[in-house]
Amino acid sequence: MRVIHLYKPDYLLLLGAFVFLIVTVLCEMFIPFYTGKVIDILGTQYHWHDFRSAIFFMGIFSFGSSLCAGCRGGLFLCAINSFICRMKVKLFGSLMHQEIGFFESTKTGDLTSRLSVDTTLMGRAVALNVNVLLRTLIKTLGMLSLMFSLSWKLTLLMLMETPLTGLLQNIYDTHYQRLSKEVQDSVARANDAAGEAVAGIKTVRSFNTEQSEVLRYDNKLLDTHNLKMRRDTVRAVYLLLRRVTELGIQVAMLYCGRTFIQSGEMTTGNLVSFILYQADLAGNIRTIIYIFGDMLNSVGAAGKVFEYLDRKPQVSSDGTLQPDTLKGHVEFYNLTFSYPTRPDRSVLQSFSLELKPGQMTALVGPSGGGKSTCVSLLERFYQAQEGEILLDGQPLQSYQHQYLHGKVRSIRDNITYGLKNCPLEKVYEAAQKANAHGFISQLEHGYDTDVGERGGQLSGGQKQRIAIARALIREPQVLILDEVTSCLDTETEHTIQQALASCPSQTL
Structure with a gap:
């Protein structure tokens, strides 16, 4: 219910989508019915008026179904994307207010998974899954009523397939979803192995462990391959059993249908309509069973997101x-x-x-x-x-959070991070105090030079001097320095210490 409440800004889109959904289902239900009528008209004494009427209604229902299905899908997607965007911003805002200890005890992969995967599953929980569930459920009930009107005996025979199909689908979903999760975890482990090797390429090269890293990555991929083989084998067995079940029911239905036609209980067109309904109905029943399982997964994902949204920083x-x-x-x-x-x-x-x-x-x-x-x-x-x-x-x-961190600064972020409309003169002044202005001016684009990801194009000493400038530009009353000159030579260290000691009112 909480997820539904969070969809409140998109209620109008959802309402329009549900209206188009109902119209789509109604149109789709009558297409097989009029297909059977056309066959009956062609198989008996031909009447142009009846044939034209049947073709006209088939065209109207087909066009209406296609148009409304497109509108329904578009509105649902708009609602889903809007919801996911809001949830990601809301969750990210909640994470940004957590204490540092939270990030030290929580894996980065878990946080990114909540932001990228679980928020998407939350969006699907209502808009997409409910869309498919309602469409399938309404269509199934409507088709069953039409099938009963065509032949209640064939309908009962066809329904004998439902428990078998449901049992197979349930067993398949349980094993397939478990193996799919194991495959995802295995892929993540392989990516971690590759990422660690690339990030520490200097260490790998220094200790001549390139081949061992390649072998480690190959072993991770082999585990993933084996899991995929098991998963795909389960799917192949399921498809085989499902197809055998469907084929058995279809053979029995055709045999009984032939008997009913010969006895005059139904026409050839009615049997064709019934077969079309039956083919669609089997897929609908499998979809309903699958959607219930998928909705449970979405509820679980929503619970994980709410856990972080509701968490109070320690x-x-x-x-x-x-x-x-x-x-x-x-x-x-x-x-x-x-x-x-x-x-x-x-x-x-x-x-x-x-x-x-x-x-x-x-x-x-x-x-x-x-x-x-x-x-x-x-x-x-x-x-x-x-x-x-x-x-x-x-x-x-x-003390108020923003006020405190405006007066007490550590050496982090970038020179003007968090400062709006900071004059360039202040940037120059802070860089000069940090003894960084000289090497910055010698860079290709000066202060506008792109230094690469995480400052990869700068030396350790250069990055440390820029970090000092980040703190000095704010003119803090209390300046905290933690091993501030660990990467600097003696001369640069002495220059910076003199600059830092030049403000007598500052607590250092």
Whole structure:
């Protein structure tokens, strides 16, 4: 019901689609009926008026069916695409507000799958599946009534196929869907293997493991091939059994139909109409059985999407405090913290620290000692289990999210990321302070140079200097630097340190 409510902006499109659906079904039901009438007219004493009337109605119903089917499909697709677009934006917005720990404990593939696959399945749950289900159900009921009017005996004989077909379809769907999921997972593992090798090509080349990576990828593809063979074998067996069942029923129906024609219970045209209905009805019954299973899958996908939509971030961003001035006095008070992915290992235990305005404070210690953790906590990436962080005497979570991250910046993103209408002079100034202006000016297009994906055309030191400029351009009151000069030479490091120390009112 929640999915139906989310379709509210598209109710008008859905209403129009359902109207065209009903008209389409009504037209399709009468085409076989008039086909039989034409055969009866041609097989008996020919009457031009009756023949012309039958052909006219056949043409009207065929044209109406085609026109309404196209309109129905177009409206449903418009509704589906509109819904999927809204859901993707809504889900992406919800993900962007989650805490950093959520992304560390959730695989990227799961998130992209929710955004790309599950939102699409949600859209199909109502618009597409209900469209097919209603069309098939209405058409099936209508054809059954017409078939009973033609011959109730043949109808009962034909319905004997339904339980057999349903049982075969149910067994097939269970095995085929399970194997299809295994194939998808296997393809994903093969793609991961290829992606890891390509992303780490320098490491692969350095350790001369090209052939082992090729062999690993080949093994992944072999697993996928074997799963596809099993899946396709299941489909082949199902199609064979289904065809044998259909053939047996058709032979019995033709034999009984011949007997009924000879006894005068039905005409040749009626038998032709009945055969056309029966061929269509078998497919409709299989479709109904399949759609119920597909709708269950769609409901499962919707549940996964709602799980993320309804998730509340563990690090709250509901603060409202926005003071006009900020001194930059930071206090870590009795902090105890462990990462969400390692809750049994405390990184900080009863930790306290004071950062005074206008002073440069350096945290020195071994790798893994908690230096970067202090930076992450100050940026509100995580929430400490005990203790609190005060900024100018107020708890950090009390500050408005956008305000806080405008005053406290880490070295990330790009120089003007998040800044609207930033003057080029400020970009130059920030780059000069970061000792980056010189090499940027020497690039082919200067500040407009495309540096490739993730800055792949820049050296580590160049990327680090640009990262420093990203923070400096905002003129933050509290500037957080985590191993800021790890990729720089001594001379560049000294120049940048002098530039950073030139602002006496800044907490560094």
